[in-house]
Amino acid sequence: MLIAGLLSLLLAVGLGGAAAAQFASSHSPTSVTKAYFRALAKGDAQAALALALVPPSASTSPYLTDAVLAEQLRIAPITDVRIGSVEGSGSARSVSVTYQLRFADQARSVSDTVRLVQHGSTWRLSSVASLVELDASADGSDRIMFAGRPLDAAPTPVFPGALPVTTDSRAVVVSGDPVVSLSASQDVIEVRAELTAAAKRQVSSALETALTTCLAASSTDPSCPNVTGGRPVPGSLHGTLTAKVADSSPVITLGSGGVVAISVQAKLNATWKIWDFNNIEQARSGTTTLAVRAQAAVADLNTVYLQASDG
Template sequence: MPFPADAPVPPVARRRRRRGRGWPLLAALMSAVLAAGLGLAAYDRYTARSSPESVARTFFQALADGDAPAALAVADAPPHGPYLTSVVLRQQLQVARFADISVLRATRLGATATVEVRYRLLFGSGARSVADTARLVRRGSVWRMSRVAGTVSVWAGLPTATRLRLAGRTLPAAGSVTLFPGALPLAADPPALQVLARTSEGAAEDQPMIRLADSRLTAQARVALTPQLRTQAERAAQALLAGCLAAASKDPLCPVPGWARPVPGSLHGSAPAIATVHPQVELEQGGTGVISVRARVPVQGSWKAWDFENQVVQRRGSITVVLNARVFLDQPTRAFWKPS
């Protein structure tokens, strides 16, 4: 039963009313504390995501994923260039993938920071450990990468330059290109050749690369025979010589002793494997796509020669002949005698 308006309120009712008025204040206070806690947690997560270390990790992970837009997104001033694309970045990853990316520590100085990064590049010839440096600048409460790419100048003399491709394109005749950190996407034409490039930072020739710390890099490139192609050329020359030494051979281009007026095509016998005499196998200059195979080979056999009266006489014994053959890149299993 409600009390009349002018009736005195019992003490019990007054205490209940005071407790009723305290609950909203307590709820408001708890809400404020909870909101403050959530705000601090969100701020901690935000600052962790936008710290120099986290931005550097995000950048290198984007490189490892082949994601050029994500790598450019953390740049303070994103650079532009035909080689700063995911297509080219994935070609770099085909040469050498990123692995074991580790952000060590950051050194801050006002609105700038330097982050030390370690990672490995997995080349076909073996893994290479890389020490790199990322530099960042703070814009408000957000950290940005000061630089996300480097400038590379690739030099190769003629005719080597005609057989080189950089990210699938003809090697620039002059000037330089801008690339993300990682392997230099150099390739040879034809692919049977291998590319060797000596960079100014002293890397192995079969592991040319650019780091974020390398603002400018010079690479001197050349093409060379792969071990497989060299072996094919040696075997082709070996088969060619074996055919000449066969009893039925009469090829006038076959090697003959270099003295006593030998009759062309008359040398028959046996010879050791060419590989045992350390032949000189190299790509000829001039861009003709020819491999030359030269060697001095001992032969045990017989041959014919003209004597001082121009009579043909038979000779026997051990002699050394000069092997001078050529193998074409598009047909490496077959050799031809090079005219002397």
């Protein structure tokens, strides 16, 4: 009986030690960091917030919600989370993390650092969000929405991952795939908008149609661009394009108010007239390059308005 009692005591001590080791492992800085990114990847904002040393309030952090986190994950899911080294001593630790953000056109690798503070027998994140301020001064940024709302320049906490920015038009995208991380020094994130590749092709095709129409032999459109040099007679330029507008490196930019500006050096075989010093019309012909400027609207990319050149 004595031997049996000793064996039971040793077994109890061993099981207690194993349980204590298991508890310590499940509440270590590494395991808490894993739990945090697992919650983010699942879209569970409340689980992520629960790992904060001091959870932020809803009134000061309106974007730390399941809905906004779902929008971030829709833009770029968080995958391939890998926990790296643990640094620090005493009641403070820093855990390095890498993960992938799967944007629609590419995967982006992010390196981050999670800072934790000992909280009783476990660990908590000193911050579960990054305070970001958006710079929306660039042309076209008035088309950008932040988590479904108009852009707000005031600094606001946001979970790590893709910045929850979208646009109010399918023809417009946010450029650069802006990212939020816990460790990056990013007091201000610049957000820009641009036309999608498909929208640029659409407006290039519309410009080509407009040019073909105004260069037709029967056209006398005064808004049709003129050749440069000399004194060209308005409406006298006629000819055909030798290359598609889309293949001529057009510069297409999105401005405020949804205005799209297009400029291109178009090559064409043409005939035109100029006034000589006696104000007598002189015929010219040949291959020439035409500096073309035009405008369109995001709401109607199939309608292009040519801007007359200065000659």
